Structures are given as C-alpha cells and as structure tokens.
Amino acid sequence: MPLPTGDVIGILGDNLRLRKSVLPLPTKVATKWTEGLGLPRGGKTVLYTGMMYQLIPYIEGLVKAEMKFGDSWLARYTGLGRRVNRIVNISAFMARPSAKERAVYDQVPINVVHLLRKAGVEFGALYEDDLYSGALAYDLGLDEVVVEHAKRVYAVLKKRGVKTVITIDPHTTAMLRSVYPKVLDGYDIEVRSYLEVLGEKEMTPSSVLSGAVALHDSCVFARYEGIVDEPRELLAAAGVTIRDPENSGRQTWCCGGPVESLYPAKAAANAERRVAQLRAAAPDAVTMCPMCFVNLSNAAGDTMRFKDISQYLREAYAS
Amino acid sequence: MTALVNPGLATELARSDEFNADACMNCGVCSAICPMGVDVQPRKLFRYVLLGMEEQVRAETENVFSCLLCKMCEENCPSGVHIAENLRTLRHHIVRTTFGLGEG
Numbered sequence: 001m002p003l004p005t006g007d008v009i010g011i012l013g014d015n016l017r018l019r020k021s022v023l024p025l026p027t028k029v030a031t032k033w034t035e036g037l038g039l040p041r042g043g044k045t046v047l048y049t050g051m052m053y054q055l056i057p058y059i060e061g062l063v064k065a066e067m068k069f070g071d072s073w074l075a076r077y078t079g080l081g082r083r084v085n086r087i088v089n090i091s092a093f094m095a096r097p098s099a100k101e102r103a104v105y106d107q108v109p110i111n112v113v114h115l116l117r118k119a120g121v122e123f124g125a126l127y128e129d130d131l132y133s134g135a136l137a138y139d140l141g142l143d144e145v146v147v148e149h150a151k152r153v154y155a156v157l158k159k160r161g162v163k164t165v166i167t168i169d170p171h172t173t174a175m176l177r178s179v180y181p182k183v184l185d186g187y188d189i190e191v192r193s194y195l196e197v198l199g200e201k202e203m204t205p206s207s208v209l210s211g212a213v214a215l216h217d218s219c220v221f222a223r224y225e226g227i228v229d230e231p232r233e234l235l236a237a238a239g240v241t242i243r244d245p246e247n248s249g250r251q252t253w254c255c256g257g258p259v260e261s262l263y264p265a266k267a268a269a270n271a272e273r274r275v276a277q278l279r280a281a282a283p284d285a286v287t288m289c290p291m292c293f294v295n296l297s298n299a300a301g302d303t304m305r306f307k308d309i310s311q312y313l314r315e316a317y318a319s
Numbered sequence: 320m321t322a323l324v325n326p327g328l329a330t331e332l333a334r335s336d337e338f339n340a341d342a343c344m345n346c347g348v349c350s351a352i353c354p355m356g357v358d359v360q361p362r363k364l365f366r367y368v369l370l371g372m373e374e375q376v377r378a379e380t381e382n383v384f385s386c387l388l389c390k391m392c393e394e395n396c397p398s399g400v401h402i403a404e405n406l407r408t409l410r411h412h413i414v415r416t417t418f419g420l421g422e423g
Contacts, residue, residue, distance in 0.1 A: 005380060005381065005384055005418075006414075006417065006418035006419075006420065009414060009418060009420060010418065010420050013420055013421070138407075139388055139407065139410075140384070140410060140414065141407055141408075141409075141410030141411035141412075141413065141414040141421070142411075142414060142420065142421055143411050143421065144421050145421065219387070219389040219390060219391070223389070223390040223391075223393070223394055224390065250394055251391070251394065251395075252391075253354055253391070254354050254387045254389035254391065256354075256387065258387045258388055258389065259355075259384070259385055259386075259387055262384055262385075263381075263384075263385055266355065266385055270354055270355065270387070273354070274354075
C-alpha cells in the first residue's frame with residue numbers, strides 16, 4: 001500500500017518551504033562535486049545543478065523506506081510524521097546513502113565541468129546558493145510554495161550577477177526555462193542545457209569511441225524542451241552507434257520516475273516495461289536524467305548497463 | 320446515480336489560458352497510449368470538470384497523482400489539449416481543497 005498521498009505531499013512541500021528543498025541535504029554534501037575544480041563563485045554564466053544529481057541517492061533511500069513503511073503499521077503515523085518534520089528534519093534521517101553511492105551522482109556535474117572547459121566556455125558555480133528548482137513540488141500542484149521558492153532562486157541569481165544559467169538535468173532546465181518565466185514577473189535569465197551548449201561548439205573528439213548504445217530520451221527534454229537532436233549528434237560524432245528503442249525521440253517512453261515519490265510500485269512497473277524496450281535495442285543504454293538513470297538501473301538489475309550521457313561525452317571529448 | 324454539481328468548477332480551475340479541458344473531443348487516444356495504462360483517463364476527468372462533478376474528480380485522486388506528466392498523450396492528442404497542465408491544475412485543486420495544502 002502506498003503512504004497517504006496528502007501527507008507525503010505535505011512533507012515535501014513543508015521541506016521546500018522551510019528548508020529550500022523537497023529533501024534537504026547538508027551543504028557539504030550538495031557542494032561536494034565542486035571540490036578541487038577551482039570554479040569561480042558566481043559570474044555572468046554559471047553551471048547550475050539544482051541539486052538534482054546530488055539528491056537522487058537520498059530520494060532513493062527515502063523511497064526504499066517509504067516502500068517498507070507503506071506495508072507496515074507505521075504508515076498510519078505519516079500525518080504525525082509530517083507535524084514532527086516541520087520542527088525536526090526527519091526525512092534526512094530516513095535516507096543516508098554511502099559516500100560511494102553519492103560519488104556516482106557527483107561524477108556527472110564533474111564531467112560537465114570538464115566538457116564545458118574543453119569547449120572553451122567560461123563559467124562559475126553558485127556553491128551553497130545552487131538551490132533546488134522546486135520541480136517535484138510543481139509537478140505535485142504545490143504552486144504557491146513553488147512561486148515563493150522561485151522568488152528565492154531568482155533573488156540569488158540576481159545577487160550573484162548571473163545572466164546565463166547552464167543546466168544539466170531536464171527537470172531543472174524546464175523549471176528555470178519554462179516555468180519560472182510564467183510565475184515570476186520580469187524573469188530575465190537565459191537558460192541552456194549543457195547539451196545545447198556543447199552541440200553549438202562543434203567539438204572534435206580527442207578519443208573516438210566505439211560500440212552501440214540504446215538511447216533513452218528524457219520525456220522532459222524531448223517533449224517539454226525540444227532537446228532531441230543534440231545528444232544524438234554529440235554521441236554520433238564521438239563514434240557511438242545509436243540504437244533507438246521502440247519509443248524514442250518525441251515519442252519516448254517515460255521511466256516512471258515522476259510518480260516514484262507517491263507510488264513507487266507503479267513507477268517500478270513502468271520502468272520494467274521501458275527496460276524491456278531498451279534491452280531489445282542494445283545491452284548498454286545511455287540516459288540524460290538522474291531520475292531515468294536510477295529508475296531504469298534499478299529495474300534492469302544486472303540484465304543491462306546504464307551510463308549517464310556525460311560519461312560517454314567526457315571519455316570522447318575531454319579525456 | 321446522483322451527483323452534487325459545482326457549476327463553477329471549470330471556471331475555478333481555469334486560472335490561465337493554458338487550462339483547456341473543453342478542447343477534449345473524447346476520442347481516447349490519450350488513454351490508449353498512456354504508459355500508466357487505462358486507470359488514468361484524462362477524457363473522463365475532463366468530462367467531470369466540465370459537468371462540475373467535483374466529488375467524482377476527488378474520487379479519482381490516486382489516478383490524478385499517478386499521471387507521469389510525461390506528455391506522451393499530449394504529443395499525440397489530435398485536439399491540442401494541454402493534458403499535462405490540465406492534470407497539474409487538477410492536482411493543485413485537490414492539494415488545496417482536499418489536502419488543505421498549498422499555502423506559500
């Protein structure tokens with residue numbers, strides 16, 4: 001049985017309102033990926049993670065706990081948990097991924113830093129001011145909470161003199177590029193995905209890759225933001241043979257991740273159907289969203305291998 | 320079957336020009352291609368809204384929140400219905416009126 005929908009949404013909304021993220025992370029954890037990269041603080045152009053990759057191992061831990069609680073007597077106390085969570089961040093105690101698990105996801109923004117540098121892009125980072133975008137809360141209909149949070153994000157960007165944001169994942173891209181302009185008066189930040197930025201640079205691979213991969217398009221990139229060609233062109237120029245699964249491009253099949261926080265069993269069943277399509281195309285698959293990566297990897301087990309696109313691109317263009 | 324009708328429901332939900340449940344012509348393409356299967360039926364939900372059947376919308380809460388917002392339906396909708404945003408608007412309504420959430 002899933003946990004009570006209203007209470008789970010309430011906890012996520014309370015966290016965003018009180019702690020600036022649906023699942024608050026310690027600053028040290030959220031900024032770990034920046035260590036040793038020498039990125040300037042702020043500037044006209046910044047790489048913006050929206051904490052998405054850093055959040056995934058914690059969300060995974062929370063979902064596992066949710067699935068365990070959902071079938072136990074503890075589920076009856078979710079409402080009480082929400083009241084306590086307003087005072088003490090209990091969600092932080094429910095998910096404690098290991099350093100090794102976190103490192104897998106931290107590697108993605110690190111890859112992107114090396115790729116952008118290779119492409120000659122000058123940019124900084126916002127460190128502890130690189131806030132979560134509010135994507136999950138917006139999807140759940142918590143519009144008033146999201147508007148207040150978006151004002152905080154925009155204020156930080158203005159304070160740091162940011163004109164252009166380079167995003168990594170599809171959800172942060174869609175929030176900052178397509179949602180914020182609808183809910184914030186005068187919003188004037190240019191938002192580009194790093195895949196779009198790299199795509200314009202006509203980069204030459206320093207190391208030509210080989211082999212075939214099944215490409216899993218993110219539905220948010222493909223259908224919300226129109227990003228379909230860039231990942232294909234970058235991978236193809238790197239020497240990778242792309243095998244499109246049964247549903248691809250603008251007809252891509254969702255990984256199931258968007259309902260994982262409320263109905264993990266439904267998300268898993270959907271991911272299994274998508275894995276079957278991908279497996280029929282190739283034993284190796286590439287994702288470009290952390291939610292897709294984790295959902296599909298979990299559903300596939302050891303039957304196929306998933307890598308984030310940044311890993312392939314770094315190996316080819318910035319190794 | 321009897322139903323308590325809120326004739327102003329569609330107007331209450333139409334916070335912006337994006338909400339266009341009335342563009343749905345009930346063809347069923349959305350349900351046929353939905354990755355989540357036939358439990359999520361936008362055309363049925365939109366019909367409830369247009370008829371003001373608020374209780375029936377609330378009774379569909381799990382289906383409303385089971386939508387992936389992946390826009391597969393919208394991509395293939397012959398009537399240009401903003402299905403994902405319409406569903407999100409229903410969520411906003413349920414969040415406020417059923418769960419008592421949503422204050423900034």
